[in-house]
Amino acid sequence: MEVVPLYCLITVLVLAGTGKGQLAENFYAGTCPMVETIVRQTVVTKVGQTFTTIPATLRLFFHDCFVEGCDASVMIASPNGDAEKDAEDNLSLAGDGFDTVIKAKQAVESVCPGVVSCADVLAIAARDVVAQAGGPLFSVELGRRDGLISQASRVTGKLPEPTFNLNQLNTMFARNNLTELDMIALSGAHTLGFSHCDRFANRLYSFSPASTVDPSLNPSYAQQLMAACPQNVAPDIAIDMDPETPRAFDNVYYQNLVAGKGLFTSDDVLFTDSSSQPMVNDFANNPLNFNAAFVTAMRKLGRTGVKIGNQGEIRRDCSAFN
Ligand code: HEM
Ligand SMILES: *[C@@H]1O[C@H](CO)[C@@H](O)[C@H](O)[C@H]1NC(C)=O
Numbered sequence: 001m002e003v004v005p006l007y008c009l010i011t012v013l014v015l016a017g018t019g020k021g022q023l024a025e026n027f028y029a030g031t032c033p034m035v036e037t038i039v040r041q042t043v044v045t046k047v048g049q050t051f052t053t054i055p056a057t058l059r060l061f062f063h064d065c066f067v068e069g070c071d072a073s074v075m076i077a078s079p080n081g082d083a084e085k086d087a088e089d090n091l092s093l094a095g096d097g098f099d100t101v102i103k104a105k106q107a108v109e110s111v112c113p114g115v116v117s118c119a120d121v122l123a124i125a126a127r128d129v130v131a132q133a134g135g136p137l138f139s140v141e142l143g144r145r146d147g148l149i150s151q152a153s154r155v156t157g158k159l160p161e162p163t164f165n166l167n168q169l170n171t172m173f174a175r176n177n178l179t180e181l182d183m184i185a186l187s188g189a190h191t192l193g194f195s196h197c198d199r200f201a202n203r204l205y206s207f208s209p210a211s212t213v214d215p216s217l218n219p220s221y222a223q224q225l226m227a228a229c230p231q232n233v234a235p236d237i238a239i240d241m242d243p244e245t246p247r248a249f250d251n252v253y254y255q256n257l258v259a260g261k262g263l264f265t266s267d268d269v270l271f272t273d274s275s276s277q278p279m280v281n282d283f284a285n286n287p288l289n290f291n292a293a294f295v296t297a298m299r300k301l302g303r304t305g306v307k308i309g310n311q312g313e314i315r316r317d318c319s320a321f322n
């Protein structure tokens with residue numbers, strides 16, 4: 001008969017969801033072992049209905065983590081329109097990301113009520129949408145608790161702007177314990193999804209000092225952008241951020257940067273700044289290096305400002321505090 005050493009049992013018990021300690025991949029092993037299967041099913045169904053689920057969920061995770069930490073604070077709905085999701089910077093968070101998390105959490109609640117946080121559901125869903133788009137597979141750490149604060153006013157200054165230069169990007173990511181390499185790898189998320197015209201119109205029509213086209217834009221790409229986004233275009237018009245393979249999670253984003261087809265200044269600068277250019281070239285040429293760096297950075301992003309143990313709560317409904 002086999003004897004399991006006591007310290008192994010203790011380790012398992014501590015990691016498996018006594019609500020203590022730190023994040024762990026098997027956090028729900030004892031309390032909700034099906035959680036990842038359930039979330040994936042919801043994600044796959046939702047992606048089948050609308051592709052936007054993929055970029056919307058990935059971006060939602062990023063915005064959640066950078067404001068208050070990865071604690072589902074972005075999910076809270078406020079009758080007064082003053083919750084985190086109502087902030088100016090969140091204006092363009094697509095509804096399909098919220099919907100995915102709400103639905104996945106409902107499915108999880110029906111099997112293991114009151115156990116799994118919305119923050120963890122969002123982290124799992126963000127991992128799953130990357131896989132659904134052909135990106136790398138990876139395991140997520142779990143055990144986050146849901147936050148108790150969600151305020152539009154607290155978003156100010158916490159999310160990067162598309163006009164940022166390398167220093168501004170590095171400073172903001174460093175505040176979240178992410179390195180320049182992490183920042184460059186995470187920016188690869190812009191291989192998916194859409195941007196509204198107003199987020200880069202300055203590069204087409206009013207680039208300072210001469211009020212002209214940003215000279216670092218590839219001229220034919222600039223023409224393409226101007227055709228899709230004429231001046232005073234309707235505010236709801238959005239275009240693919242990766243003009244080559246908009247539905248694939250791949251390293252073409254970096255090849256675009258090399259070709260002068262980075263949509264935002266914050267994308268473009270990763271190649272034009274000589275300090276980050278070598279990493280962009282590496283990711284453009286070596287998809288496996290990009291995948292590995294992206295996985296490392298996503299796992300680190302998922303640790304940002306997390307609440308654990310008895311902090312926060314396990315929300316029943318992701319859009320409302322208990
Ligand atoms: C590096 C600094 C970053 C800046 C300045 C930035 C800025 C933006 C902007 C302005 C948009 C367009 C929003 C719109 O008009 O609808 C956007 C979209 C998006 N961003 Fe970022 N972002 C950054 C980093 C990230 C990171 C780290 C991720 C995730 C890991 C991410 C994921 C996305 C996705 C997936 C979309 C498409 C959303 C959709 O189609 O619904 N971004 N980003
Ligand atoms: C960054 O790391 C330090 C040291 O581990 C930690 O105390 C701090 O909370 C982290 N910051 C964020 C935003 O996660």
Ligand SMILES: CC(=O)N[C@H]1CO[C@H](CO)[C@@H](O)[C@@H]1O
Pocket residue numbers: 085086087088089090091092093094095
């Ligand atoms: C998805 C979402 O809730 N977006 C909101 C972001 O903030 C603006 C106000 O600044 C709201 O109008 C949006 O509904």
